[in-house]
Amino acid sequence: xxxxxxxxxxxxxxxxxxxxxxxxxxxxxxxxxxxxxxxxxxxxxxxxxxxxxxxxxxxxxxxxxxxxxxxxxxxxxxxxxxxxxxxxxxxxxxxxxxxxxxxxxxxxxxxxxxxxxxxxxxxxxxxxxxxxxxxxxxxxxxxxxxxxxxxxxxxxxxxxxxxxxxxxxxxxxxxxxxxxxxxxxxxxxxxxxxxxxxxxxxxxxxxxxxxxxxxxxxxxxxxxxxxxxxxxxxxxxxxxxxxxxxxxxxxxxxxxxxxxxxxxxxxxxxxxxxxxxxxxxxxxxxxxxxxxxxxxxxxxxxxxxxxxxxxxxxxxxxxxxxxxxxxxxxxxxxxxxxxxxxxxxxxxxxxxxxxxxxxxxxxxxxxxxxxxxxxxxxxxxxxxxxxxxxxxxxxxxxxxxxxxxxxxxxxxxxxxxxxxxxxxxxxxxxxxxxxxxxxxxxxxxxxxxxx
Amino acid sequence: xxxxxxxxxxxxxxxxxxxxxxxxxxxxxxxxxxxxxxxxxxxxxxxxxxxxxxxxxxxxxxxxxxxxxxxxxxxxxxxxxxxxxxxxxxxxxxxxxxxxxxxxxxxxxxxxxxxxxxxxxxxxxxxxxxxxxxxxxxxxxxxxxxxxxxxxxxxxxxxxxxxxxxxxxxxxxxxxxxxx
Numbered sequence: 001x002x003x004x005x006x007x008x009x010x011x012x013x014x015x016x017x018x019x020x021x022x023x024x025x026x027x028x029x030x031x032x033x034x035x036x037x038x039x040x041x042x043x044x045x046x047x048x049x050x051x052x053x054x055x056x057x058x059x060x061x062x063x064x065x066x067x068x069x070x071x072x073x074x075x076x077x078x079x080x081x082x083x084x085x086x087x088x089x090x091x092x093x094x095x096x097x098x099x100x101x102x103x104x105x106x107x108x109x110x111x112x113x114x115x116x117x118x119x120x121x122x123x124x125x126x127x128x129x130x131x132x133x134x135x136x137x138x139x140x141x142x143x144x145x146x147x148x149x150x151x152x153x154x155x156x157x158x159x160x161x162x163x164x165x166x167x168x169x170x171x172x173x174x175x176x177x178x179x180x181x182x183x184x185x186x187x188x189x190x191x192x193x194x195x196x197x198x199x200x201x202x203x204x205x206x207x208x209x210x211x212x213x214x215x216x217x218x219x220x221x222x223x224x225x226x227x228x229x230x231x232x233x234x235x236x237x238x239x240x241x242x243x244x245x246x247x248x249x250x251x252x253x254x255x256x257x258x259x260x261x262x263x264x265x266x267x268x269x270x271x272x273x274x275x276x277x278x279x280x281x282x283x284x285x286x287x288x289x290x291x292x293x294x295x296x297x298x299x300x301x302x303x304x305x306x307x308x309x310x311x312x313x314x315x316x317x318x319x320x321x322x323x324x325x326x327x328x329x330x331x332x333x334x335x336x337x338x339x340x341x342x343x344x345x346x347x348x349x350x351x352x353x354x355x356x357x358x359x360x361x362x363x364x365x366x367x368x369x370x371x372x373x374x375x376x377x378x379x380x381x382x383x384x385x386x387x388x389x390x391x392x393x394x395x396x397x398x399x400x401x402x403x404x405x406x407x408x409x410x411x412x413x414x415x416x417x418x419x420x421x422x423x424x425x426x427x428x429x430x431x432x433x434x435x436x437x438x439x440x441x442x443x444x445x446x447x448x449x450x451x
Numbered sequence: 452x453x454x455x456x457x458x459x460x461x462x463x464x465x466x467x468x469x470x471x472x473x474x475x476x477x478x479x480x481x482x483x484x485x486x487x488x489x490x491x492x493x494x495x496x497x498x499x500x501x502x503x504x505x506x507x508x509x510x511x512x513x514x515x516x517x518x519x520x521x522x523x524x525x526x527x528x529x530x531x532x533x534x535x536x537x538x539x540x541x542x543x544x545x546x547x548x549x550x551x552x553x554x555x556x557x558x559x560x561x562x563x564x565x566x567x568x569x570x571x572x573x574x575x576x577x578x579x580x581x582x583x584x585x586x587x588x589x590x591x592x593x594x595x596x597x598x599x600x601x602x603x604x605x606x607x608x609x610x611x612x613x614x615x616x617x618x619x620x621x622x623x624x625x626x627x628x629x630x631x
Contacts, residue, residue, distance in 0.1 A: 045520075047520040048520055048521050050520075056521070092509060092510045092511045092514065093509045093510065093620070094510060094514075094521050095510045095511050095513075095514030096514055097511070097514075182520050183520055183521075184520055184522075185520070185521065185522055185523070185524035186506055186508070186521050186522065186523065186524050187524070188506070188524065188526065189506075189620060189621045189622070190621065190622045190623075190624070191621050191622070191623045192625055193625070213547070215543070215545035215546075215547075216540045216541075216543040216544075216545040216546035216547075217540055217546075219539075219540070219543045219545060220536045220537075220539045220540045220543065221536070271532075271533075271536075333621060338524075353524070354528055357524070357525055357526065357527070357528055358529075358533060361524075361526055362506075362526045362622050362626075362627050363504070363526050363527055363626065363627035363628055364626075364628075365536075365537060365540055365628060367626060368548070368625065368626025368627070368628040369546070369547070369548065369626075371625030371626055372547070372548040372625060375625065
């Protein structure tokens, strides 16, 4: 077992995290095994690979993975490694193909992963069984409303159980219409010199930094830049929850949600939100009918950050989906996609895609600020004394609010509940001896609140 | 001889004086940006400017955008207002990573100037290296290609369109918040 005591590295009661968890190479190796080799990881979306032969490449932890819709229409995922000597069999990031051919000796695999052809096979081999030499499959690939997930774990919870009550929130994005959501465009991909956990918990829960870390950008974008209001996304005391103004962070372990709950502020940073809000209000009645009052009126259109453990963030409002891939303890790659309901008019999609690029794309005016402190937090613990320090996430600890949806809610988006929950789940997964222990024990259902 | 020229050239070369003025314009633009004189830079742009940086498509040569939702995405896709917004952000004094000051050095080279169908508009190709240095050891350099359209106006040359091509698929940098 590990030489680290994960009970001590995270102190949930005091909300303290040892800074060595961002730095220590051996902890990182434990993470690849305990987290990325066992949890359900986001692989892609049906809209990216609609036809037989369509494929994309992504990562599960540091494992290079091909996700492909086979000739039979089924989506599978495989390690991108030739079973002969281990060279990659695909170097494109997406496309359409009938075969993946290794560039070393020319072994070719069909789009269902079977080894289809070996050059000179009959002349040079007496002992080769092609049926046993297909690409190594990802153990389980399952789909939730268009979202393709995979896990290397043969056993343990199915995807639906893993998502649990998080589905209630995900459906606001995935199931607002019968056609559902789609990802648009090829993703922005950036490698940043920071530990992978920092961008995850920053995106899912840090409402505190928005007004200060992004102060320069916040002075010029959307609402504030155009003088439409002073209080948006963490700016102003109205957003702290101090006066219980109706925003929240909610823990649905192992996942989290942050939401402004006002039904419109997702578009606060847009320079031209008009067409977006017009479309939002046009579809709202049908979404209320489909998903009910709470989701249709309070969640739809709000700035809502959904964190699916460990490394997926779905952000409604900004309308982007991000996956954080670890690249060693001191670096990560972020892949950022634009997303929209499939029925969204092209004009609105165009606004969304441009907005994602301008805010959180590779040259996004907000994205650029975050990499800087992420790097410092990760690499300052090169110093032994700094490494003995702890980070503290004690904000709003113990504050509760009534909330009709699933999970335990705490008021305000300037709150550190989601970040605390992320590290609690990180600890739980690192301690779990079997894959059956990675999920928290079931919380009592809130029967009364849900009616 | 004539055949070779047809293949190599994007269009008919501009006259030498125009080519010289274009080179001076690009050098001045680089200097103005290096010196963080963003208002002066904005004055060098035509207000109808289209400013783009596409992501290079890391696909097999036989695969091009098809029926899936995967299509070209732009790292920069700006108009004049958006460029003004980016410049205004730099001038807020609240971009913490630029204080202490970030230093940029832009080198522009391989400048080729061609005529277009419109007499006062030139098709200008160039290569650049943008070196950025901040704090103790935060150095990075980006090298790329630019395809510009410049218009001759009564007020001198103005940049009408710029497309910037960086060759890297995965950008290994904390941000690309700079003008190329």
